[in-house]
Amino acid sequence: MDLNPEHLTQEIRDNIASGDALKSRLVLDHLAMVDRTWQNRVLFELSRGKPDFTIPLLNHLLTTQPDLCAGLPVVRETLISHLVAYPDMLLRFLGDPTIGDRSILLQTAGELRCEESVPVLMEYLSDCKDTLIIRQIIETLGLIGSAQAVNSLTDYLYSADRALILAATQALGQVGSPTAMHRLAERMGTDVELDLTILSIFADVQDTVSMEKLSDALRSHHAHMRIYAKQELERIGNKAVPVLIERLKDDDEDLLVHVLNVLGEIGDESAVAPVRKLLDAMPKNPNVRFAAYETLSCLPLRKGVYTLTAGLSDPEDHVCTAAARAIDKNYNELLGAGIRNLIRGGGPEARHIVKILVNAQVDNIFIGLAEDEEFQHLAMVYLPHAHKDVREHYAAQLRSHGMTEFAARITSGRDEVGRPKICAVDDSRMILNIYKATLHELGYEPVLFEFPASALDWLMKEKPLMVFTDLNMPEVSGTQLTERLRLRYSPAELPVVMVTTQSDSQDHEAARAAGVNDILIKPFKAESLKAAIDKFKKH
Template identity: 40%
Template sequence: MTKISISEFIDELKFCISQKDMVKAKALLQFLPKIDPKNQIRTLYEISKAEDRVVHPALCYMLELPISDSGVKNRLHDLLLDKSCACQDLLLEELKADTLDKRLPLIRIAGELQVKEAIPLLSDYLSRKSDADFLRETIKALSLMASQTCIRAIADFIFYGDEELKQEAIFALAEIGGPTAIHLLAEAIRGDNRTDQLIIEALGEIQDQAALQRLTQLLNSHYVDVRNWTIDKLISIGDKAVPVVVENLKETDDDALVHTLNVLGNIGDKSAIPAIQKILFRRPDNANVRFAAYEAMERLPAAKAAISLATGLEDPEEQVRLAAARAVDKNLSPILAAGLKNMIAPGDDNASQIVATLIDAGADKTFENLIQEESFSNIAISHLAGKAHPDIRKHYLALMQSQGHHELAEKILAAVAPEKETRGLTIFVVDDSKMMLRIYKSKLHAMGHSPVLFDFPSRAIEAALEEKPDLVITDLNMPDINGIQLTKELRRKYTPASLPIIMITTQSDFVGQHSGHPNARIDTESMKGIGISMVMHKPFDDADLAANIKQLT
């Protein structure tokens, strides 16, 4: 290039192209990578003035040249897109040529221009070609053309060894959409964590009725991670998902109902209230379902339905009563307050349980509304002075004093027995439900232990690795990091003998034989392999929890 000026180079190239002398034009173009990017773009500009059908082959040849500047590459792509639009027959000929392996951007251009005539050719390449870059460009082009005829051929690459091709195939099916693509995506969820997560993301991007139905069905999956990713995705989709998710409340599987209720509660759309009320009206046998329903109602504006929530305060299971109390407090109304007064008025054991539940749940609005009622205040004083956790007592003492109820506060302080000096065990408790953490805090304190609570598993892992607790209690189903993943992280440093871990789950999550996959339901064999010391099923009573803690420590 030192023997020829840029201007002479461009003029000679323009002449060769105008004369359709592609042999000489290609010979000249070999020098293009040796000139600076600014003059490369100038060269493109000058030759682009030529007739479309004449310049198109030259531009295609330039794809083979080692051009490194991204600006030049983008300009070349734009020119080819423009010229190919005018000369689609030439583009098709290029797609058939042996040189295509060196001119892969042409495949993408065919997709961007929606050249439907190229679909059979590109589809054939999926079965004949093995180069990953070639296949990736082909899959992308077919997705841009929304080719329904190639869906199954593309879906095969979900099971391909190349991770990038898997990803390209998954998002291509999402781009194409339609019942067949959605069905094949859902059927490809088989316990491969990375692939499953990508598929759930893809289904979440489609967001049509069929995709939302498939996503909702995944709430019933036996795979822990699949359920958690699905929950997160449906929550992020929000109100649009509610009509489909509500339909899943017709499921008979208790786990599916719990996960569905969690999704609806987190989305917080009031259109879900009637369906959740129906669940409560029929009083499911499974306490976990009742708990999830009341927990969902706490997150929903249900003032008109609030009076029906009070019945949950008399549930036989403590966790359900506490969740109902939170829902009552969130939706407190004059009518509901009047109903609570009537329930407490007898001053019997049932009334005592209701008052204790409201206090332990942190139902501040209800407490403030009822504290001047003698029947309520008498029971409240007794509970706060006796069984209530010290933190709860401290909270309500401050609340009463701020409201001017100094005399009642003094009565509580006078009745409090001296704290026993019992160290107990330092127990880390990990659960994404703040209500469950309140329950553990109360139970473990009553047993003489020191609970440390975490609603984010990552923080629990960090704290445990920094300073070992005596025991860890963790829920199984949590977003981002589930109980299995948490256990695996802790086992990198601590053996089961040095740090026992109790996994809390529902009965239906547990199966008695090996499942065949580490991400499936918990079974005895995989439990030991993961490093879980013991599994407890919700709901459990205090005696069982205390006995299991004693056994492990």
């Protein structure tokens, strides 16, 4: 049916003049039947009407003919300009139940961040039964971000409808007030996916409450939660340091290890004194001591570095190795003199310290001591039997410093071929160095991976004697790595041993459910590694 556009335009003029909204709607329902020029003329006439008459009609047009309005941006622009000029109209029509579809008005209230509309929206929310509309109201309250809405939004954190739970979670995150963050924290603990969403909100908000809750997630029973929290705290960087330092006062040893790891990754100098204070208290757990020295190896130490040499006498080799790396990072003549004093006399402790230094691949220390005859003598007890990579590495360092004779002595060791391969996966290069030295000493060829994805690629092509894997690794956890391996290899075909600092039973249960053959608690010694290998060697 052809419409006379002039008649249509005159009709809208007459309806506006008489205030006949019903007939005006009928005119607008036929707007698509005239060309764009006449459409714009009709809309121009409509825009000249009184706001309380025009706004509902523009809303009607936008909600009933969205495709038409997509090509006529003037419709939405006119509505928004009216609502900006007359904000009381927005409140009036948002609360008007006679307006059938208020979705455009809701969207506009959110876009305009109209805080005055919050009481109206909360009342609308309490009366509404339509889930889709409830969700849109929640999203609008989130966009506005008013703390007035926290209680209303909190109710939907416990809804039976998951979409509403997620909408309320995001909305509270947009509000971002301390109370909103507390409410989100209280919701955590029953839904892992939701917990990750809440953690991401904490990472974005970064207020005091959020930072505390994010750091508290480092003690989670779920590995992927801890990993995510660590990554976000590292991303936040220096702003997270004060909260993390406060966590160093905690008694939870697993938490301390994770906090120290994050502080090391961030590398802020303000963490030096608190980490040293922790070490001065001589924590009983060697994993805490290891993590503390590992952290110090990542931090700039401007004074008191000589105290690091005490770590070389720790009863645990892992801790000694971490201390050696910290010393190497901050090496100076004073530290060199301290180490020379420790190895003087060549007794058992001196030999142990030199063995640690050799296996730790600490270039600055090694070159700093290389001209000392006593050090050379002790080093040559171990270097000829060290892994080929270690010998070649030190030889190259010595040659670059003109010590060719010592370099030649190092490379004279015999390489053993045909050793069974054992794969080790850990995101700590320091731990990988320990694996290299220990597995080589036990008669195996270590195949080492810092990144689990690379390990999986290799393991899909080659099958070693067995696999040792860390639990807490970014991107792919040890549990996830095991799950993927079990798609190809049975536990009998390829034994997997989880090596972790975590003592949490839930972590262990998850690891066993994923298909690990055994769990070994760090720090490991050559004896415990050998026992684990021998246990599954028959397979």
